[in-house]
Amino acid sequence: MKRTTYLAAILITAIIVTVSSCDSKREPGKIYMPDMAYSRAYETYAQRDSSIFTMNPAELGDKIFYNNIPVKGTIKRGELFPFTVTPNNNNGLIDSNALINLTSQIKNPLQPLSKIDSTEAGRLFNINCAICHGPKAENNGPLAPKIGGVKSIVAASPGYSDGRIFYVMTYGQNNMGSYASQLDRKQRWMIVQYIRTLEPKAATTGSSPAKADSATVKK
Numbered sequence: 001m002k003r004t005t006y007l008a009a010i011l012i013t014a015i016i017v018t019v020s021s022c023d024s025k026r027e028p029g030k031i032y033m034p035d036m037a038y039s040r041a042y043e044t045y046a047q048r049d050s051s052i053f054t055m056n057p058a059e060l061g062d063k064i065f066y067n068n069i070p071v072k073g074t075i076k077r078g079e080l081f082p083f084t085v086t087p088n089n090n091n092g093l094i095d096s097n098a099l100i101n102l103t104s105q106i107k108n109p110l111q112p113l114s115k116i117d118s119t120e121a122g123r124l125f126n127i128n129c130a131i132c133h134g135p136k137a138e139n140n141g142p143l144a145p146k147i148g149g150v151k152s153i154v155a156a157s158p159g160y161s162d163g164r165i166f167y168v169m170t171y172g173q174n175n176m177g178s179y180a181s182q183l184d185r186k187q188r189w190m191i192v193q194y195i196r197t198l199e200p201k202a203a204t205t206g207s208s209p210a211k212a213d214s215a216t217v218k219k
């Protein structure tokens with residue numbers, strides 16, 4: 001008898017709970033731990049709530065500082081160290097001997113490319129550069145007549161340091177734009193090595209053609 005009463009009581013409670021919990025679907029009910037329900041962390045692609053996040057360091061404390069920019073002095077994992085030479089003029093041209101000297105002091109940080117990497121460097125060159133410079137790094141790519149003023153890379157590059165070629169790719173030069181956003185640093189250094197393989201072979205004197213930059217200013 002007693003057992004039946006218990007069972008009945010449990011059954012009735014269960015029914016009440018079930019029925020009452022699906023009472024109103026429109027009201028989510030009370031959240032008793034909002035921090036767990038809604039993350040205060042920045043959600044990818046979510047619109048930033050200006051009542052929580054701020055780009056103004058002065059508002060720090062009340063709000064979370066977030067400006068999408070990597071912390072100064074940090075680099076992403078696996079990325080090469082930044083190129084330290086920056087243009088000292090508005091047009092970004094490598095137009096002073098001081099700049100040429102600076103770039104020539106920066107060595108290519110990569111080991112000589114393996115066969116696979118070299119193929120990859122060639123692929124990157126053909127995608128990004130050959131459209132203007134042609135597959136042999138000259139000035140006969142299909143886009144060259146439209147752009148105008150395209151120069152042969154290999155005509156100049158034997159006299160250029162690795163750093164200088166990297167500089168041109170990074171900041172652009174006259175009609176050529178910067179490739180810093182399309183190619184990461186490693187890819188740009190790989191292309192520098194690839195360009196070396198396209199340069200004309202050393203003259204019969206046997207001396208290395210890749211001398212450091214001459215002191216003359218070339219634009």
Ligand code: HEC
Nearest residue numbers: 128129132147149150151153156168173174175176179219
């Ligand atoms: C949109 C066309 C275009 C593309 C694409 C392009 N360049 Fe250029 N490039 C030029 C032009 C134009 C010049 C000549 C700039 C000048 O007047 O000094 C030039 C010049 C250069 C120079 C300097 C030559 C010299 O005599 O000083 C180098 C090095 C170079 N390009 C490398 C590259 C590399 C590497 C890539 C691929 C990442 C590339 N370019 C992609 C148009 C292009």
